[in-house]
Amino acid sequence: MFADPITIIAIVICLFIVLLVIGAPIFAALGVASFLGMYMQGGMSALLATPSILHRGLASYSLIAIPLFILMGEVVARTDIGSRIYTLFNVWLNRLPGNLAAASIGSCALFGAMSGVSVAGAATIGRFAIPEMLKRGYDPALAGGSVAAAGALALLIPPSIGFILYGEIADLSIGKLFIAALIPALLVIVLMMIYVCGLTFLKPHLAPTASASYGWAEKLDALLRVWPALVLMVAVIGTIYLGMATPTEAAGIGAVAALGISAAQRQLSWATLKDILRSSALTSSMILLILVSALLFGYLITRLMIPQMLAEWIGSQGFSTWVLFLFILGFLLVIGMCLDIVSVILITTPILLPIVIQMGFDPIWFGVILVIACEMAVITPPVGLNLYVIKGVVPELTLKSIMWGAQPFVLVEILAIIILTIFPALVTWLPSIAMSR
Amino acid sequence: QETFELTFSTYLPPTYEYVWKPVEAFVKTVEDKSDGRVKIKVFHSAQLFDGYDELQALSRGDIDITNMTGTYPSGTIPALTLFTLPFVFDDVAHMERALAAGLADQGMKQELNDKHDVVILGLAPWDPYEFYSRSTPILSESDFVGKVWATSGSSDAKAIQLLGGSPTGMPSSELYLSFDRGVIDGTPRPLLTGIGRSLYEVAKHLTISNFAIDTSILAINRQRWESLPADVQQIMLDAASERDRDQIARVRSFVEEAIAKYEEAGVAVHRMDAEAVSKLRQATKAAVDEFASTVENGEKYLEIIESTRNP
Amino acid sequence: MSRILGTASRMVTQANRLGMVVAQIVLLSLAVVTTYGVVARYVFGRPSVHVFEISIYLLLIITWLSIGWCMTADRHVSMQALSSVMSTRWKRTAKIISMLSVMVFCGVIIWAGSNQVISSYVRGYRSATLLAFPLWIVYALVPIGAALLILSTVQRLFTSPSTDDQ
Ligand code: NA
Ligand code: NA
Numbered sequence: 001m002f003a004d005p006i007t008i009i010a011i012v013i014c015l016f017i018v019l020l021v022i023g024a025p026i027f028a029a030l031g032v033a034s035f036l037g038m039y040m041q042g043g044m045s046a047l048l049a050t051p052s053i054l055h056r057g058l059a060s061y062s063l064i065a066i067p068l069f070i071l072m073g074e075v076v077a078r079t080d081i082g083s084r085i086y087t088l089f090n091v092w093l094n095r096l097p098g099n100l101a102a103a104s105i106g107s108c109a110l111f112g113a114m115s116g117v118s119v120a121g122a123a124t125i126g127r128f129a130i131p132e133m134l135k136r137g138y139d140p141a142l143a144g145g146s147v148a149a150a151g152a153l154a155l156l157i158p159p160s161i162g163f164i165l166y167g168e169i170a171d172l173s174i175g176k177l178f179i180a181a182l183i184p185a186l187l188v189i190v191l192m193m194i195y196v197c198g199l200t201f202l203k204p205h206l207a208p209t210a211s212a213s214y215g216w217a218e219k220l221d222a223l224l225r226v227w228p229a230l231v232l233m234v235a236v237i238g239t240i241y242l243g244m245a246t247p248t249e250a251a252g253i254g255a256v257a258a259l260g261i262s263a264a265q266r267q268l269s270w271a272t273l274k275d276i277l278r279s280s281a282l283t284s285s286m287i288l289l290i291l292v293s294a295l296l297f298g299y300l301i302t303r304l305m306i307p308q309m310l311a312e313w314i315g316s317q318g319f320s321t322w323v324l325f326l327f328i329l330g331f332l333l334v335i336g337m338c339l340d341i342v343s344v345i346l347i348t349t350p351i352l353l354p355i356v357i358q359m360g361f362d363p364i365w366f367g368v369i370l371v372i373a374c375e376m377a378v379i380t381p382p383v384g385l386n387l388y389v390i391k392g393v394v395p396e397l398t399l400k401s402i403m404w405g406a407q408p409f410v411l412v413e414i415l416a417i418i419i420l421t422i423f424p425a426l427v428t429w430l431p432s433i434a435m436s437r
Numbered sequence: 438q439e440t441f442e443l444t445f446s447t448y449l450p451p452t453y454e455y456v457w458k459p460v461e462a463f464v465k466t467v468e469d470k471s472d473g474r475v476k477i478k479v480f481h482s483a484q485l486f487d488g489y490d491e492l493q494a495l496s497r498g499d500i501d502i503t504n505m506t507g508t509y510p511s512g513t514i515p516a517l518t519l520f521t522l523p524f525v526f527d528d529v530a531h532m533e534r535a536l537a538a539g540l541a542d543q544g545m546k547q548e549l550n551d552k553h554d555v556v557i558l559g560l561a562p563w564d565p566y567e568f569y570s571r572s573t574p575i576l577s578e579s580d581f582v583g584k585v586w587a588t589s590g591s592s593d594a595k596a597i598q599l600l601g602g603s604p605t606g607m608p609s610s611e612l613y614l615s616f617d618r619g620v621i622d623g624t625p626r627p628l629l630t631g632i633g634r635s636l637y638e639v640a641k642h643l644t645i646s647n648f649a650i651d652t653s654i655l656a657i658n659r660q661r662w663e664s665l666p667a668d669v670q671q672i673m674l675d676a677a678s679e680r681d682r683d684q685i686a687r688v689r690s691f692v693e694e695a696i697a698k699y700e701e702a703g704v705a706v707h708r709m710d711a712e713a714v715s716k717l718r719q720a721t722k723a724a725v726d727e728f729a730s731t732v733e734n735g736e737k738y739l740e741i742i743e744s745t746r747n748p
Numbered sequence: 749m750s751r752i753l754g755t756a757s758r759m760v761t762q763a764n765r766l767g768m769v770v771a772q773i774v775l776l777s778l779a780v781v782t783t784y785g786v787v788a789r790y791v792f793g794r795p796s797v798h799v800f801e802i803s804i805y806l807l808l809i810i811t812w813l814s815i816g817w818c819m820t821a822d823r824h825v826s827m828q829a830l831s832s833v834m835s836t837r838w839k840r841t842a843k844i845i846s847m848l849s850v851m852v853f854c855g856v857i858i859w860a861g862s863n864q865v866i867s868s869y870v871r872g873y874r875s876a877t878l879l880a881f882p883l884w885i886v887y888a889l890v891p892i893g894a895a896l897l898i899l900s901t902v903q904r905l906f907t908s909p910s911t912d913d914q
Contacts, residue, residue: 024846025824031853049499051861051890055808056490059886061611061800064807068779116614159614168633169482171452174613175638243619245786246611248803252782259779277772282823285771285814290825302484350450350482381827388825399827489876493864496871512874512881552871585795590876594797603795606877620789 003040005304012037012300020382027293030383034296041303053299057292061248062161065120067284068251072232073124073393074280075258079267081228082128090136091214091222098200098207100138101146102193104129108150109189112157114236115247116164118341118378119287122151122386127393134396139206144397145379145405146196148386149412152375155341156185159247162345162371169349170363176431180364183426184372188416195412228261283392287385291340294383298343307335311351321359328352329417332370336377340385344374365427369417376413379406441665442476443501443657448483448491453629455687456653457481459561459680460504463655466676471669477502496553501661506563507652508590514553515732516545521566521589521649522728523596523721524714525742529562529688532650534745536560543734543741554659559677561655561684563627564692565647566593569640570623571616574707576644578720584622587612593625593649595724600717609634616640627651628695637702645696646709646717655680757907760899764820767813767896774813778806801877805886812889816896819850819904847905854898861891 003011012033019029038046076082085107086100093099104125111121126147133143155162158178167174200207214222236254239245245253262268301307314327331352336344349370356366378386381403390402420426445464451457464477486494491503492510511517519525519540526532541560549555568575575581582601588594594604602623607615609630615621616639623640625648631637655677662670700706709717729735785799818824826846834842868884875881 019846019849020827022842022846023826023828024849025819025826027824028846028849028853029826031856032849035852035856045498047856048497048860048863049494051857051864051887052486052490052493052497052499054857055887055890056487058808058811059804061608061804064778064782064803067775067807067810068782071775071779164610164613167635168610169450169452171450171633172635173638174635239786240618243617244790246615246618246620249620249782249786252779253786255779256783274772277775278768278817281768281771281775281810281814282818282821285811286818286823286825288811289815289818299485302480305478346482346484350484391825392823395823399825493868493873496867508876510876512876513872583793585789591878591880594878598797603789603793604797604878605795606797606800 005041005306005309008037008040009301009304009306011040016297016382026382026388027289030290030293030297034293034300037300037304038296041300049299050296053295054292057295058288061246062117063288063291065115065117065248065251066123066287067280068248068255069115069117069120069124070127070284070393071255071276071280072236072251072258073127074276074283075255075262075268076124076229076232077128077131078272078276079228079258079262079265081232081258081261083132084222084225085229086129086132086136088222088226091219094209094214096197097204097209098142098196099209100129100133100136101142101196101200101207104133104143104147105150105153105189105192105196108147109153109157109185110233110237111151112154112185114240114250115154116159116161117247118152118154118375119291119385119389120251121154122148122389123283123287123393125151126390130390130394130397133207134394137208139405140397141401141405142196142199142206143405144390144394144402145407145409146192148379148384148390148402148406149375149409150189150192151386151389152378153185153189155375155378156181156188156368156371158182160371162341162374163367165342165345166349166367166370169346170353170367172363172367176364176434177367179434180427180431181368181371183430184368184416184420187419187426188372188375188413191412191416192409195408199408228265231261232257283389286392287389290383290388291385294338294340294385295343297383298339298347301339302347307347307351311355315355324355324359325361325421328356329369329373329414332373333376333380336373337380338383339377340383341374341377344377345370362424362428364431365420365424368427369420372413372417372420376410380410438474439666440474440476441669442478443661444478444480444499445502445504446480446485446491446494446500447504448481448486448488448506449504450482450633453633455564455629455684455691456504458687459683460655462683463676463680466679467673470672470676475665475669475672492553492555495555495656495658498554498658498660500658502558502655502657505654505656507654508593511590511592514545514548516543516548516734516738517652518590518592518728518732519545519738520651521592522725523592523599523648524646524718525725525739526565526647526650527746528647529565529650529685529692530748531742531746532562533685534748535742538741538745540738540741543737549656550659555656556659556662557654557656558673559655559681561653561681562688563651563653564629564688564695566625566627566649566651567646568623568625568642568644568648569616569631569636570642570644571619571621571640572642574642574644574705575623576707576709577713578716581623585620587615587621587624589626592724592728595727596648596721597625599721599723612636613639625649628692628699632695632698637699637704640704642705642707643696643699644707644709646714653684753906757903760903761820764816764896764900768817771810771814771817774806774809778803778810781806797878801875801879801881805881808886808889812893813896815893816900819897819900844905847901850901851898854894854901857894858891858898861887861894865891 016033089103163177235257507520587607588604597604789795873883
């Protein structure tokens with residue numbers, strides 16, 4: 001007991017990896033490894049804090065949106081509301097390689113404008129988008145990976161919990177951060193779409209396009225048949241942007257509206273309703289349990305002051321500005337592998353921000369970079385919440401294929417960071433003109 | 438020579454300067470004066486526990502020292518609702534006088550000690566709760582009616598109800614978006630919270646009326662406290678009083694700076710005159726009466742506040 | 749002996765099924781309650797003071813009461829990539845160790861969680877709202893959830909050793 005922090009964290013990570021490899025549930029691997037670390041750090045009594053950490057991680061207003069959006073996605077998937085949307089995309093965009101993957105990325109981006117929680121988007125869109133893509137012969141890795149990655153756009157596109165957290169710790173205007181994120185968000189969306197379309201252009205077998213060409217009658221018919229999806233979108237986006245509801249409340253309205261529409265179309269039997277509720281409850285509890293278990297790990301490394309040590313080490317090496325910045329990016333990537341985004345922001349902002357400001361970088365610009373790093377964090381194993389979300393909502397996909405499908409998007413995000421680093425004005429220009437009055 | 442390693446945790450980030458700087462000075466003073474026998478590890482920005490959990494974490498001994506904001510544990514320790522009762526304190530100086538006259542000794546200190554294993558080292562004020570409103574100014578009682586108000590505890594919620602508004606409990610992290618989207622029309626919060634949460638971007642009006650004054654309670658775990666030698670305890674108590682004085686001084690200069698900052702950001706700042714305030718005080722009297730009749734020693738707390746109203 | 753095991757297993761299933769039914773009802777209520785919150789504010793002009801707090805409690809109920817069934821239905825995610833290439837004997841060992849890790853996880857939470865429930869009751873923790881809700885009730889969901897999960901894990905370990913090779 002009371003070993004030094006480095007020894008403790010080394011043992012904890014080893015145990016974590018062993019448990020993962022033998023196929024223990026992710027929450028248990030995270031939890032048990034963290035428990036061992038907490039025990040080594042402070043004895044049995046240190047473990048008494050665990051229910052408090054789990055409870056507080058869960059008892060948060062913004063997380064309420066998760067089961068509600070999952071419920072909405074489940075209803076959309078069980079009825080033909082979702083399939084009609086994909087028929088529309090297929091009929092209208094059939095000349096574009098990778099059209100459905102690109103359309104899914106677009107849908108996730110739209111969802112990102114409604115919600116600030118990354119897993120909600122991946123779960124809702126993924127629940128109906130991925131089966132539709134699979135049905136049309138898409139490669140599972142491409143289908144799963146693109147939604148896992150694009151779901152994370154909710155963090156970058158305002159409203160975003162990430163910027164609200166960062167804004168308070170860094171003492172910056174949340175409004176400026178939101179505005180600053182607009183161009184980078186557009187950049188990431190475009191890069192992601194270029195990637196899926198380019199990939200499927202080069203490897204057409206990954207995403208077969210419908211060979212038939214559709215006439216205007218079919219196109220019009222497909223368009224007219226998406227009205228239930230439009231009603232849902234108006235219910236959710238409308239109530240948020242008209243100032244009637246918080247994103248969390250809008251999720252409830254969306255779920256109720258989806259149930260109402262499917263009942264009105266006589267697609268909702270009592271048995272289906274029970275099934276939908278069971279499946280949604282199971283998916284959300286699975287996700288939330290992993291989320292709170294990751295908090296235990298975050299608590300442990302905070303207590304051991306591991307991030308401080310790493311940052312001090314990096315700071316003491318006398319690196320030049322750009323090498324230092326590379327190290328900071330690497331640090332964020334590594335930290336992001338094992339933590340949820342709330343922990344990433346809470347733990348790294350106070351440590352990194354002073355270094356970054358001293359290096360002469362703009363704190364708003366860094367906030368955007370940090371949030372993009374968080375987008376990567378939710379799709380990098382071993383703790384990549386969106387990967388598990390996709391596995392949860394589409395159980396027939398293997399975790400392996402989702403992971404491999406998602407990793408190229410990490411490179412896409414890195415490319416975005418490089419572009420924003422070379423042209424920082426892409427971040428700073430919009431807030432400077434929007435708030436200069 | 439025995440050394441003591443203590444863990445300090447607060448949910449507040451260092452950017453909340455008038456709370457943070459005095460705490461930072463407290464830590465440094467204790468470490469210096471004890472010649473390195475005491476080492477305090479500091480965690481801020483809710484890295485370990487958030488505001489709702491600080492009392493519990495302190496009672497369990499997960500952390501040794503914290504700086505609680507009074508409203509968070511006020512459901513558990515009803516006497517702490519005193520600090521968000523409507524219009525009982527005229528200003529920060531009034532609260533300072535009441536504290537000096539033994540306001541905290543009417544039971545709350547004892548209850549924290551006996552029931553929660555928490556020893557209070559010092560008490561300092563936040564800057565007063567003022568009214569932020571989204572589109573129309575709050576100038577009199579009628580301006581509260583029919584509006585949705587985000588409240589933080591039970592006594593501010595009760596006061597809003599009495600004024601004809603509709604209170605809805607909301608943590609400060611939700612305020613920005615709720616204002617922005619029009620989900621709420623107003624909120625009573627300190628100016629510091631408004632700056633930390635960028636409320637000057639989403640609220641058009643700010644009304645200065647000293648609605649309530651919350652506290653920063655610097656506290657230590659009792660077992661840990663008792664394990665410290667007497668001289669170290671004395672060093673801590675001295676450093677804690679210094680922190681209280683420091684925070685009071687900072688709050689005083691903060692308020693005017695903050696108001697200037699709001700004005701600069703385009704917020705219309707209104708100052709409620711004494712007559713209007715006294716009308717509001719009358720309208721919300723029932724909340725204070727309820728405190729007096731339901732909280733142990735409630736009358737006594739209010740008497741001290743009354744007797745220290747004039748310097 | 750096997751009859752006792754059978755009975756015990758059925759009781760575990762019943763307990764988890766009950767948890768699941770409650771979670772389902774509560775999920776539907778959560779959707780209705782959040783929607784009601786908006787309607788109360790915009791249609792009736794009388795926002796509810798309690799919706800915010802209550803919906804958080806509903807979220808806690810949904811999560812903790814369904815994690816047990818989540819195990820029964822094999823919906824907890826794990827990385828099977830490596831264990832899938834192991835030999836059958838190693839697979840069994842790996843399976844047992846991983847189930848044990850879930851039990852350790854639950855054991856710690858049941859122990860620490862009950863401690864928290866008791867101290868919350870004794871110390872009288874309440875939420876800082878007009879509801880002043882006794883928090884020991886809310887905290888009790890944590891060890892209850894862990895108990896459902898551990899029961900379901902033990903049940904899987906003993907009753908379905910063959911289903912893991914699918
Ligand atoms: Na968003
Ligand atoms: Na990750």
